[in-house]
Amino acid sequence: MSEILILNGHLIDPASGIDAERDLLVRDGRIAAVELPGALASVTAAERIDASGLVVAPGLIDLHVHLREPGQTYKETIASGTSAAAAGGFTTVVAMPNTTPVNDSVKSLRWMLDPARGAVVKLLAMSAATFGSLGDKITDFRELVASGAVGFTDDGKPVLDDEVMRAALVAAAGFGVPVSQHAEDTRLSVGGSMNAGPVAFRLGLRGIPAEAESKIVERDLRLLVEIEQTERLRPHLHVQHVSTARALNAIREAKKQGLHVTCEAAPHHFTLTDEAIGACGPRGIAYNSNAKMNPPLRAESDRQALIEALLDGTVDCIATDHAPHASHEKEVEFERAANGITGLETALGLALRELHRKRGMSLERIITLMSAQPAKIIGQRHRGSLRVGSYADVVLFDAAAEWRFDVSASRSKSWNTPFDGAVMLGRIHATISEGRVV
Amino acid sequence: MTELATKAVVRDAAMGLSTARALHPSTVNSPVVAAGSLLNIEQLSVADVAGILATTTRLQAMNAAERARLLAGRTIALLFYESSTRTRTSFELAAKSLGAMTTLVSDKSSSIEKGETLKDTGLTLRALGAEAIILRHPASGAPELLARVTGLPILNAGDGMHQHPSQALLDLRTILLRLGKDPGTVDSKTLAGVTVAIVGDISHSRVARSNAQLLPRLGARVILCGPVELLPKTALGLDPHEGSPLEIARDFDSTLGQSDVVMMLRIQKERLAGVSLDLAGYVERYQLGVERLAAYAPKALVMHPGPIIRGLEITGEVADGAQAAIELQVAQGLAVRRAVLLRAFGVQV
Numbered sequence: 175m176s177e178i179l180i181l182n183g184h185l186i187d188p189a190s191g192i193d194a195e196r197d198l199l200v201r202d203g204r205i206a207a208v209e210l211p212g213a214l215a216s217v218t219a220a221e222r223i224d225a226s227g228l229v230v231a232p233g234l235i236d237l238h239v240h241l242r243e244p245g246q247t248y249k250e251t252i253a254s255g256t257s258a259a260a261a262g263g264f265t266t267v268v269a270m271p272n273t274t275p276v277n278d279s280v281k282s283l284r285w286m287l288d289p290a291r292g293a294v295v296k297l298l299a300m301s302a303a304t305f306g307s308l309g310d311k312i313t314d315f316r317e318l319v320a321s322g323a324v325g326f327t328d329d330g331k332p333v334l335d336d337e338v339m340r341a342a343l344v345a346a347a348g349f350g351v352p353v354s355q356h357a358e359d360t361r362l363s364v365g366g367s368m369n370a371g372p373v374a375f376r377l378g379l380r381g382i383p384a385e386a387e388s389k390i391v392e393r394d395l396r397l398l399v400e401i402e403q404t405e406r407l408r409p410h411l412h413v414q415h416v417s418t419a420r421a422l423n424a425i426r427e428a429k430k431q432g433l434h435v436t437c438e439a440a441p442h443h444f445t446l447t448d449e450a451i452g453a454c455g456p457r458g459i460a461y462n463s464n465a466k467m468n469p470p471l472r473a474e475s476d477r478q479a480l481i482e483a484l485l486d487g488t489v490d491c492i493a494t495d496h497a498p499h500a501s502h503e504k505e506v507e508f509e510r511a512a513n514g515i516t517g518l519e520t521a522l523g524l525a526l527r528e529l530h531r532k533r534g535m536s537l538e539r540i541i542t543l544m545s546a547q548p549a550k551i552i553g554q555r556h557r558g559s560l561r562v563g564s565y566a567d568v569v570l571f572d573a574a575a576e577w578r579f580d581v582s583a584s585r586s587k588s589w590n591t592p593f594d595g596a597v598m599l600g601r602i603h604a605t606i607s608e609g610r611v612v
Numbered sequence: 613m614t615e616l617a618t619k620a621v622v623r624d625a626a627m628g629l630s631t632a633r634a635l636h637p638s639t640v641n642s643p644v645v646a647a648g649s650l651l652n653i654e655q656l657s658v659a660d661v662a663g664i665l666a667t668t669t670r671l672q673a674m675n676a677a678e679r680a681r682l683l684a685g686r687t688i689a690l691l692f693y694e695s696s697t698r699t700r701t702s703f704e705l706a707a708k709s710l711g712a713m714t715t716l717v718s719d720k721s722s723s724i725e726k727g728e729t730l731k732d733t734g735l736t737l738r739a740l741g742a743e744a745i746i747l748r749h750p751a752s753g754a755p756e757l758l759a760r761v762t763g764l765p766i767l768n769a770g771d772g773m774h775q776h777p778s779q780a781l782l783d784l785r786t787i788l789l790r791l792g793k794d795p796g797t798v799d800s801k802t803l804a805g806v807t808v809a810i811v812g813d814i815s816h817s818r819v820a821r822s823n824a825q826l827l828p829r830l831g832a833r834v835i836l837c838g839p840v841e842l843l844p845k846t847a848l849g850l851d852p853h854e855g856s857p858l859e860i861a862r863d864f865d866s867t868l869g870q871s872d873v874v875m876m877l878r879i880q881k882e883r884l885a886g887v888s889l890d891l892a893g894y895v896e897r898y899q900l901g902v903e904r905l906a907a908y909a910p911k912a913l914v915m916h917p918g919p920i921i922r923g924l925e926i927t928g929e930v931a932d933g934a935q936a937a938i939e940l941q942v943a944q945g946l947a948v949r950r951a952v953l954l955r956a957f958g959v960q961v
Binding site for chain 1: 773821850
């Protein structure tokens with residue numbers, strides 16, 4: 175029996191409604207007891223952690239990471255990516271299927287989820303919605319769910335065709351899993367490398383309009399309505415990395431109508447705007463490709479709308495879209511640079527700084543967004559919570575600690591981040607994955 | 613900068629290499645731009661602009677032999693990924709007239725055709741002794757990247773749709789000469805009372821961007837004029853927020869009627885992907901021909917950065933006529949680029 179006793183901490187577990195001082199006992203990879211301080215004093219455990227001054231919460235869950243394995247391991251592996259996840263307080267990550275080859279088969283899914291890959295925390299995966307993520311024909315959802323897929327996505331690309339998206343939503347509904355959509359109308363975003371607007375104009379870069387995102391979200395919501403009416407099914411649409419006020423408004427309305435839509439927001443979208451690319455001035459440097467991702471950083475009005483949506487519950491969870499790239503893929507002309515930034519090690523620090531401290535969001539709500547709700551979205555009943563019997567996925571952090579992110583200390587293989595040297599609020603003290611400190 | 617990057621810069625400096633290339637894999641996070649770079653017009657304060665123009669005047673007054681000593685023995689590379697007549701030739705002649713050694717690398721006759729990156733091309737030129745690089749490139753922001761990865765002074769000779777700072781400087785000198793103002797002293801009131809219209813394909817024009825960001829800071833009123841397909845409202849994002857705010861106008865005749873200077877721009881067919889423009893309609897509304905000029909702006913200075921497309925944005929008669937300063941612009945290009953080159957090397961006159 176391996177036991178860990180976590181003492182003197184402040185437990186915040188939204189799923190069981192606890193936000194108070196508690197002691198926690200972990201045994202054999204599960205939560206064995208949650209008691210008032212001192213009640214576990216007689217337990218002799220192999221390991222005791224003094225969590226004085228720390229928040230003790232269910233481990234964070236990231237529904238959107240790119241681990242680049244198989245096929246692109248020069249920039250990240252399952253081992254290095256999950257190690258970075260642990261450093262960021264994440265105990266579960268959901269890997270996207272845009273690997274090389276695309277993860278669209280039972281064979282590739284099983285390979286990815288095999289413990290031999292060396293995942294340091296719990297690795298889950300979404301399978302490709304269509305073969306090769308080419309957008310033409312949906313994969314075999316039945317066998318993929320049976321093999322462990324927690325959802326379907328062609329992330330990196332949208333499922334553009336109406337019929338194909340409809341088929342995906344219908345099929346997924348049959349198995350109670352979401353279709354996770356990268357909402358981008360590629361006919362509108364073609365040639366663009368940043369948000370359309372005055373900053374793009376000033377920088378001489380072609381822009382990606384907000385409509386490129388909102389049109390697909392609106393189309394997908396119409397499909398939800400239509401399917402509910404005609405198929406008597408209740409499909410679940412999960413909108414990835416939502417970045418525009420327009421899309422958020424559509425999602426808010428759809429939720430009011432009772433449609434089963436959820437969405438995620440990435441920390442960079444509620445922290446930065448397109449101005450980050452144009453940081454000019456005397457001797458200033460612009461065109462930082464470490465501020466380039468898809469969907470792009472948007473206007474301040476979108477960022478504010480996103481924060482409002484996080485506060486009012488329109489946004490269900492925070493997901494990093496951790497997208498490592500090698501320096502040779504980023505150190506090129508801005509319009510040619512690969513899209514994406516890392517995010518696992520800066521997510522909590524930015525969420526606490528931007529939402530908790532600046533906007534008064536409670537720690538309880540932060541943990542709801544980063545653990546309880548993500549677990550619910552992918553149907554993980556024994557994670558995202560510290561209820562007795564849950565997996566012992568625990569994060570301990572100092573919510574008041576201010577520190578600077580130093581990318582050279584990152585556990586990721588890639589260092590493509592705009593947050594090097596940025597101030598973070600909230601420092602991870604320990605991450606425990608199924609009872610092991612990682 | 614992170615500690616690792618700082619150490620690397622100190623080490624490289626000790627080796628005689630001023631470089632931004634660090635052990636830090638993410639060089640783009642550790643920018644060090646050489647002081648003599650001219651990446652965009654925004655980086656220059658009004659005092660900087662005044663300094664460059666004062667240097668230009670002093671250089672014009674020197675004789676050729678004196679000038680030829682100023683950058684004697686220095687090596688300058690011209691790296692041109694886009695075709696150019698004026699800019700390339702004037703930079704080259706300017707550099708040579710200052711005594712520098714120059715070499716031209718074009719994308720069509722180099723390993724760029726084999727896929728060599730901008731970064732590696734820059735490092736190669738640096739290894740070959742280039743002490744400054746003049747870059748023209750189709751991607752906006754390319755000079756910033758080259759500056760960061762080589763640590764050399766980079767002179768932007770035009771990057772994509774973004775900036776053409778030396779063009780804005782030569783355009784300014786041209787205006788000052790033709791309006792009878794002293795081109796050697798410039799301040800924030802120099803162009804007070806002067807209205808400049810920039811006309812045509814502004815959305816794709818780096819010349820428009822650089823000029824729109826410079827002229828208001830010297831006191832000019834700047835009107836951007838063109839159809840909505842080539843001049844969206846987001847163009848107001850160019851506003852330098854110093855001096856009068858930029859204006860957008862659709863009616864060319866009324867704009868002409870208010871202008872002391874008219875800068876005509878070419879329709880950049882090579883950048884028009886996805887824009888549907890009725891060319892005949894454009895010519896009717898925005899072409900500068902003799903009748904229109906005589907009717908609405910018979911005293912205005914007519915400028916064009918070149919190349920002109922006779923019969924499209926401007927007629928041959930206007931281009932060759934007395935109000936046009938096109939050839940004077942070209943000559944000023946040579947003069948101003950000498951000063952820009954001296955600034956790159958920190959050489960004073």
